[in-house]
Amino acid sequence: MxxxxxxxxxxxxxxGGDNEEFILEESLVxxxxxxxxxxxxxxxxxxxxxxxxxxxLVKIIEYLKKHAELTPSNKEEFKNFEKEFVNVVLEELLDIxxxxxxxxxxxxxxxxxxxxxDRIKDKSxxxxxxxxxxxxxxxxxxxxEFRKETPEAFEGDLDDxxx
Amino acid sequence: xxxxxxxxxxxSSSIVPPxxxxxxxxxxxxxxxxxxxxxxxxxxxxxxxxxCSTWWKVCHDPAMWSVVDLKNEGDNFKMPWVLDKICRIAxxxxxxxxxxxxxxxxxxxxxxxxxxxxxSQLRHLRVVKCYSNLVGGLAAAAKNFPLLEELHIYFxxxxxxxxxSVGRYCPLLKSFTLNATEYENLIFPPSQCxxxxxxxxxxxxxxxxxxxxxxxxxxxxxxxxxxxxxxLESLDLRCCCCVDLNGDLERCMQxxxxxxxxxxxxxxxEFHSENQxxxxxDEDDDIRYDYDYGLSLGDxxxxxxxxxxx
Numbered sequence: 001m002x003x004x005x006x007x008x009x010x011x012x013x014x015x016g017g018d019n020e021e022f023i024l025e026e027s028l029v030x031x032x033x034x035x036x037x038x039x040x041x042x043x044x045x046x047x048x049x050x051x052x053x054x055x056x057l058v059k060i061i062e063y064l065k066k067h068a069e070l071t072p073s074n075k076e077e078f079k080n081f082e083k084e085f086v087n088v089v090l091e092e093l094l095d096i097x098x099x100x101x102x103x104x105x106x107x108x109x110x111x112x113x114x115x116x117x118d119r120i121k122d123k124s125x126x127x128x129x130x131x132x133x134x135x136x137x138x139x140x141x142x143x144x145e146f147r148k149e150t151p152e153a154f155e156g157d158l159d160d161x162x163x
Numbered sequence: 164x165x166x167x168x169x170x171x172x173x174x175s176s177s178i179v180p181p182x183x184x185x186x187x188x189x190x191x192x193x194x195x196x197x198x199x200x201x202x203x204x205x206x207x208x209x210x211x212x213x214x215c216s217t218w219w220k221v222c223h224d225p226a227m228w229s230v231v232d233l234k235n236e237g238d239n240f241k242m243p244w245v246l247d248k249i250c251r252i253a254x255x256x257x258x259x260x261x262x263x264x265x266x267x268x269x270x271x272x273x274x275x276x277x278x279x280x281x282x283s284q285l286r287h288l289r290v291v292k293c294y295s296n297l298v299g300g301l302a303a304a305a306k307n308f309p310l311l312e313e314l315h316i317y318f319x320x321x322x323x324x325x326x327x328s329v330g331r332y333c334p335l336l337k338s339f340t341l342n343a344t345e346y347e348n349l350i351f352p353p354s355q356c357x358x359x360x361x362x363x364x365x366x367x368x369x370x371x372x373x374x375x376x377x378x379x380x381x382x383x384x385x386x387x388x389x390x391x392x393x394x395l396e397s398l399d400l401r402c403c404c405c406v407d408l409n410g411d412l413e414r415c416m417q418x419x420x421x422x423x424x425x426x427x428x429x430x431x432x433e434f435h436s437e438n439q440x441x442x443x444x445d446e447d448d449d450i451r452y453d454y455d456y457g458l459s460l461g462d463x464x465x466x467x468x469x470x471x472x473x
Contacts, residue, residue, distance in 0.1 A: 113197045117201035129214055136214070
């Protein structure tokens with residue numbers, strides 16, 4: 001982690017999928033394993049991230065800034081920030097999760113996966129399909145097989161389609 | 164396609180439409196796995212796997228089942244045989260790759276054997292309120308857990324023979340918890356109060372962490388543990404009211420880095436309220452030897468093992 005340059009802050013440009021540019025301190029992106037390796041090995045100053053929407057990137061940069069400011073004294077504040085951070089529509093949460101996985105920001109990935117899991121929890125199969133816009137691709141025979149395996153299965157709250 | 168790319172490069176940011184969101188079912192497999200794993204075995208088997216064939220396949224990947232945590236509680240309370248069945252499905256799907264399992268508020272010797280016969284890689288076993296009885300079952304199962312490093316038993320009756328078998332067959336064991344049931348000191352006669360401690364001292368010389376809560380051991384048992392387990396770093400003796408540390412305290416302090424004494428608070432302990440239910444030591448004196456009373460302590464569960472063996 002030791003850097004030869006001291007004092008002066010290195011600046012890096014991230015380019016989102018819709019070509020929007022984000023200029024930020026290099027130290028911030030070191031939380032991403034992917035970017036850290038790019039910066040350290042290739043000494044780049046601009047990194048294109050065509051698969052990540054700018055909207056998603058804005059969110060992630062916001063997180064990186066907050067996380068960099070985390071100290072024992074503002075832990076509570078950070079927890080609240082995290083809660084708000086994932087309090088977005090499901091599609092956006094999935095975009096963030098995929099991007100965070102790609103960027104390898106491990107702590108945040110875990111948090112995002114838990115947030116997605118929380119939206120599935122205690123919901124019926126039908127409700128989950130509806131929320132996640134998944135089409136069932138099982139045959140009726142397969143469906144009846146499931147019922148045989150766990151005939152007593154709790155079917156979930158059929159009406160709960162909140163996401 | 165190349166031209167299109169060039170156009171994108173040239174145009175200003177406001178015109179380019181954002182890339183589409185990835186369809187949910189095409190998420191990277193490792194993310195789907197990570198998310199679904201967080202739902203727990205019960206919900207995976209009962210609902211998540213039935214959402215679509217992609218999830219179905221992911222939910223059958225042995226990697227999903229290396230850690231299994233099953234708990235029967237609260238709003239989701241189910242008949243124990245339902246949990247039993249889910250547990251067996253989880254063990255089957257792990258295809259021998261199970262590393263860590265926790266079963267809470269259900270289970271039987273039969274189920275422990277089912278796990279044991281199929282999980283030779285197991286490192287970590289946690290059993291809570293397994294009908295308050297695993298007597299003899301653990302001794303048989305231990306032979307199949309050669310790599311076991313951690314064993315945590317709460318409110319589930321086991322005997323010195325179980326402990327000795329674990330010690331013999333699980334040479335890598337470094338952490339052991341035994342939180343006695345509140346009826347245990349009614350079942351074991353006072354002459355056997357140190358049996359479990361002596362069994363640990365004799366058979367688990369490489370133990371580093373021992374939590375021995377609510378146990379009826381006396382200073383004799385404690386001394387045996389200090390003599391037998393020379394690598395011990397932490398020792399939790401909370402609610403062990405027959406130990407008087409006054410005599411052996413200095414030795415404990417010298418040998419044990421992290422010592423919790425019999426009178427120490429259990430507030431930070433996950434089963435704090437359970438241990439609060441324990442009768443006070445004064446009451447103990449009154450009912451300790453009253454075995455008939457002990458066996459029918461307002462609990463309809465069956466204690467169907469052979470008392471003569473104890």
